[in-house]
Amino acid sequence: MKINRLDIPGASTVKFTDKVLAPRLEKCLTSTIPSAVEKAYESGRVDAFDLKNYHGKREYFYDSDTAKILEGIAYALQIRFDADLLKIFQEWIGKIVACQQPDGYLNSYISGAAPEDRWKHLNNLHELYCAGHLIEAAVAGKDLPGGEALLAAVCRYADYIDSVFGLEAGKRRGWPGHEEIELALVKLYRVTGNERYLRLASYFIDDRGTEPCVFPADEWNFEGMKIVRQSDKPVREQSDAHGHAVRAVYLYSGMADVACETGDTELLEQCEKLFRSICNKRMYITGGIGSTFYYEAFTRDYDLSNGALMYAESCAAMGLVQLASRLFNLTGKTEYLEVLETAIYNGVLSGIGLNGNTFFYSNYLEVDENSSFYNFGAAERQPWFSCPCCPTSFSRFLPQLGSFVYSTAPGNLYVNMYPANQAELQVGDLPVKLEISGHYPYDGNIRITMQSAGEFTLHLRIPQWCKKSSIKLNGREVQRVISGNWQIGDVVEIVLDMPVEVMLSNQKITGNLGRIALKRGPLVYALEELDQICPVREIMIRRDQKFELKKIDGLPDGTLAISGKAYREILPADELYFNAAADYEKISFCAVPYALWGNRGKSNMCVWNRYYK
Numbered sequence: 001m002k003i004n005r006l007d008i009p010g011a012s013t014v015k016f017t018d019k020v021l022a023p024r025l026e027k028c029l030t031s032t033i034p035s036a037v038e039k040a041y042e043s044g045r046v047d048a049f050d051l052k053n054y055h056g057k058r059e060y061f062y063d064s065d066t067a068k069i070l071e072g073i074a075y076a077l078q079i080r081f082d083a084d085l086l087k088i089f090q091e092w093i094g095k096i097v098a099c100q101q102p103d104g105y106l107n108s109y110i111s112g113a114a115p116e117d118r119w120k121h122l123n124n125l126h127e128l129y130c131a132g133h134l135i136e137a138a139v140a141g142k143d144l145p146g147g148e149a150l151l152a153a154v155c156r157y158a159d160y161i162d163s164v165f166g167l168e169a170g171k172r173r174g175w176p177g178h179e180e181i182e183l184a185l186v187k188l189y190r191v192t193g194n195e196r197y198l199r200l201a202s203y204f205i206d207d208r209g210t211e212p213c214v215f216p217a218d219e220w221n222f223e224g225m226k227i228v229r230q231s232d233k234p235v236r237e238q239s240d241a242h243g244h245a246v247r248a249v250y251l252y253s254g255m256a257d258v259a260c261e262t263g264d265t266e267l268l269e270q271c272e273k274l275f276r277s278i279c280n281k282r283m284y285i286t287g288g289i290g291s292t293f294y295y296e297a298f299t300r301d302y303d304l305s306n307g308a309l310m311y312a313e314s315c316a317a318m319g320l321v322q323l324a325s326r327l328f329n330l331t332g333k334t335e336y337l338e339v340l341e342t343a344i345y346n347g348v349l350s351g352i353g354l355n356g357n358t359f360f361y362s363n364y365l366e367v368d369e370n371s372s373f374y375n376f377g378a379a380e381r382q383p384w385f386s387c388p389c390c391p392t393s394f395s396r397f398l399p400q401l402g403s404f405v406y407s408t409a410p411g412n413l414y415v416n417m418y419p420a421n422q423a424e425l426q427v428g429d430l431p432v433k434l435e436i437s438g439h440y441p442y443d444g445n446i447r448i449t450m451q452s453a454g455e456f457t458l459h460l461r462i463p464q465w466c467k468k469s470s471i472k473l474n475g476r477e478v479q480r481v482i483s484g485n486w487q488i489g490d491v492v493e494i495v496l497d498m499p500v501e502v503m504l505s506n507q508k509i510t511g512n513l514g515r516i517a518l519k520r521g522p523l524v525y526a527l528e529e530l531d532q533i534c535p536v537r538e539i540m541i542r543r544d545q546k547f548e549l550k551k552i553d554g555l556p557d558g559t560l561a562i563s564g565k566a567y568r569e570i571l572p573a574d575e576l577y578f579n580a581a582a583d584y585e586k587i588s589f590c591a592v593p594y595a596l597w598g599n600r601g602k603s604n605m606c607v608w609n610r611y612y613k
Contacts, residue, residue, distance in 0.1 A: 001265040006329035006407040006414065009425055011075040014402030018420035019558040020441060021401055024349065027356030028398035029076050035357040036069045036395045037088060039384050048108040049095040060109045060125045064180075065392045066092065067133035072395030074141030079399060090146035096134070097153045104160030106134065106153060119164065123177035123215040123229065128204075131157060132181035139187045140396075151191075158188055162200045167207065175208045177215070177229055179247045182254025186261060202258050205251070205267075209234040228295045236270050240277040242298050245290030245311070246389075248274075249319035256326040268330060275327060278320070279339050285503065285517055285607065286350065286524050286594055287343030288312025288363050289320055302508035306608055307366035314351030314360060314390040317343045318397045321404065328416070329407050337416050338464050340404060344417075345441055346524045349595035352394050353381045354556065359391050360598075365526075365607040368537065379602050414459040418446045418494070430454045441521045442560045444469075444496030450486045457483040460494060465521060468497035496521070500547040500562055505608070515608040516543060518562055518591050525562050525591035529604035532589060533568075536604050539589055540567045540612035552592060554600040562591040567612045584612070 016022035040046050044056040045066045073089050076082070100106045107127050110118050117125065131154075138154040141147035161181075165174045176182075185201035188194070209231045219225070226232055228243040230251055241248050252271050259268035281301040283289050290311040291299050297311075304310075324340035327333070351360045358381035367379045384391060405421060407414040410428030418440040425432045433451035440446055444466070448458075460480040462469050471478050472493045482492070498521045505512040518525040518541075527536045531552070542565045552561040566589040569582050597605050 001269060003260060003263060003265060003268060003330055004332050004409070005260060006332070006409050006412075007426075008325070008329065008403045009406055009408070009423070010078065011399050011402055012078040013424050013426075014405050015422045016402070016419055017422060017437075018440065019556060020345070020349075021419045023354075023556060024352075024356075025079075025398055025401060027354070028072075028394065029080060031356030032352070032391070032398065033069065033072050033076055033085075033395050035383070036072070036388075036391055039388065039391070040066055040069055046092060046095060048112060049099040051099060051108065051112040058109050058113045060127075061130065061387065061389075063108055063130035064126065064133040065388055066096075067130065067137040068389075068392040069395045071133070071137040071140045072392075072397075072399055074137065074144060074147070075396065075399030077141075077144055086145065089141065089144065093141075093146050093150045097149050100153050100156065104156040106131070106157045119172075119174065121177075121219065122174050123219045126176075126178050128161070128174075128176035128181045129178035131161060132176075132184035135181070135184035135188050136396075139184075139191055142191060154188065155192065155194070158185065158197055158200070162196055165200070166203050173207060173214050175204055175214055175231065178244075179204075179230070179251035179254065183250060183257050186254065186257035189261065198258070198261055201254060202262065205235055205255055205258055208251075209238070225295070228297055236266065238270075238274065240298075240301075241274050241282055244295060244297050245316040246296065246313060246319055248298065249278075249289070249316060249323045253319070253323045253326055256323065256330060260326075260330055271323075271327060272331070275323065275336070275339075279335075283320075283339070284312055284347065284365060285342075285505070285519070286312070286317075286363065286365065287320060287339060287347035288317055288365075289347075290316045293362065302506055304505075304509050305511050306606075307364050307368065310362070310364060312347065312363040312365075314348065314363060315393045317347035317351065317363070318393050321348060321397075325404055334461055335464075337461055341417055341463070341522045342524075344401070344404065345522045346594050348397070350597065351390060352398075354596070354599045358383050359385075359394065361385055361390050364605075365594075367603075367605045369604055379598065379604070381598060411455075412457050412459060414461070415448070416461055418496075427454075427456050430456060432456065439558060441523055442558060444494075444498040444521065446494040446496065448492040448494070450488060450490040453485075453487050455485040457481060458486075458492070460492070463496065463522065465501065465519070466496045466498070470495045500549075502543050502611075512608045514610055516541060516611045517608050518547075520549075520560075520562065524594045524607060526594040526597050526605050526607045527589060527591050527609055528597050528600075530600060531561075531592065533587055536606045536609065538568050538570075539587070540569055540584070540610045541589060542566060543611050543613060550590075552590070555592060555596050559593065559596065563588060565589075569610075 045062045048058050048062045070092050135154045138150040142151045182201045182204050185197045189197040230243045256271045282298050290313050291303050293309045293311050321340050321343045324336040328336035350363045360381050405417050408427045413427050420437050422435045435449045438446040501519045503517040503519050529536050545565050547562050547564040549560045550563050566587050567584040568587045572578050
C-alpha cells in the first residue's frame, strides 16, 4: 500500500460565494465566535488562567473550550483581519502563558484548584485532552502577532509531557482518557520539525490498550467504561469503531497523522478498517455518529435509532469530517469524500442555527412532542451548554471549511466539493487561481473558470449519488481527470444529474422498517410538522411518484424543498389499542433540507417517514 500525501489549502485561500457555506462562514465570523468569546468571559473560562486572582468555579475541561475558541479566532483573523479580535487573541495568550508553571505544566484547573491531582486521574480530568487543544490553537495562530508566545509555551508543555510519559527509563506509562493530543502533537511536529513530538504521539497510540491498563479499575470498570475509552485492546487489534464517538474519531485522526509522517501502512490500513466500521454499519444517513446518549458512544452494528436516546453529537460529525479528509488525502480514495460531504451538509450544519449562535448538542432524526426528551433540547437549539464542547467546536470548524474543497500535490489539483467559491491555491510551485460558480448543492450545473495559466492535472470528483454526469472543457467532452497547459479563461462545465432519491435502510435497522428517507444530491431531507396539514407521524409518502422542487418561505434564498403526494393514515385518536382497518386520505407533503430544520420555530420532525406503495 502506498501512502499519498495530498496537501490542503489554508483557511484564507478559499472565498465562498455560494448560498449555503458562505452565509454559515459569515455568521461564524460575526456571531458564532463573538458569542463564544462573550460566554467564555461570562463563565470564567478565560479568568480561570488567572490562578492568583480568580476564585470562581473551575471545571477540568475549561482549558479546552478556551483553546478551541482561540483556534477559531486565529483562523478568523487569517480570513478577515479585525483589530478588536486580535486584541482578544493576544489577551488570552497572555493569560495562558502566565498560567504556565516553572516546569512547563499548563492546566488552569489542576494548577488553580487541584495541584495534588496532577496526572493522577488521566481517565477523567482531561489534562492531555486540554493540552492537545492548546497545541492546536498555538499552531493555528503561530504566524499572527503574539502567536509566537503561545507556540513557545506549548512547546515547553509538550517537552514536559514527553519527559513524563513513555516507556523509557524514568518515565511512566499513561494515556489520555479523552484522545486529542495525538493529532495535536503531529501538528506541532509539522511546524517545528521536532521529532520528539512525533515519537510522543506514536507512544500514546501504540501503548494504548496494552496490559496492564493504566486507568485505575475504579475509574473504568463500570458499565464498559474501559471500552468507551478505546482502551480495551491495542488500537492495531481493534476490529470495529466503539466507545465514545468523539474520542474515537480524534484517536483515528491521530493514527492517520502518525501513519502519514512515519510511512506506517499497517496503521493506515487499520484506520481505514475502523472508518469502514463507522460508515458501513454505525453511521446515520446524515453523517451523524454515536448512537446512544449513554456515554455518547457507538453501540452495535445497525443500532441507529432515530430519536429519544440517540446521540449523533455535533462534535462527532465534525471529527468525522476531519478524519475523512485525512484518509482521502492519504489514499486518494473518493469514498472518504462521500462521507465528508454528507457529514458537512447534514450532520454538521444541522447542529448550528442560521443565526450562528444557537446549537444542538445531539442531532436527532426524529422529534415528537410525545417523547420524554422533547423538552431537553431535542427540538430547539440552545445558546450554550454546561459542557459547551459543540459551540466551541463550531468556532474552530467553520473557519476551516475552505480546507475541504480542494486538495493539491505537485502537478495535481483535486476538486473535492463544488460550492461556488474563488480560490487562490498553490499546486506544487505553481500558483493557481480559479472560480467555481453555480448553485450547488441545490443544482448540479457547475462551472469552473481558470483565472491563471499553467500546466497541471485537474481531478474532478463525480459523487457516488450521481448516476449520470457530463464534463466539458471549452465545449468539448472530456473525462473527469484533465491534464493540460491551462490558459486564463478556460472553462470546465460539469453537469451532475440530481434527482430526488428514495432511500431505504438495512433491515437490521429495525426502527426504519417500512420507512423511507428522501435525498437529493448530498442533502438529506426532513419533514417538519409546521409544513404539513397533519402530524408527521400520520404521513405516508408515496414511493412511486415524480417529486417536485419548490421554494419555501422562512429559509435562506435559494433553498429548495421537496414536495409530493402522500396519504394520511386516519385512526381512532383516543383509543390506546383497537381492532379496526385504517382509512387513508390523499394529501401532499413538503420536506426541507435536514440541516435547516428547527430554524422557523419549534416543530416535530422526521427524516425516516412511513411510505405508501
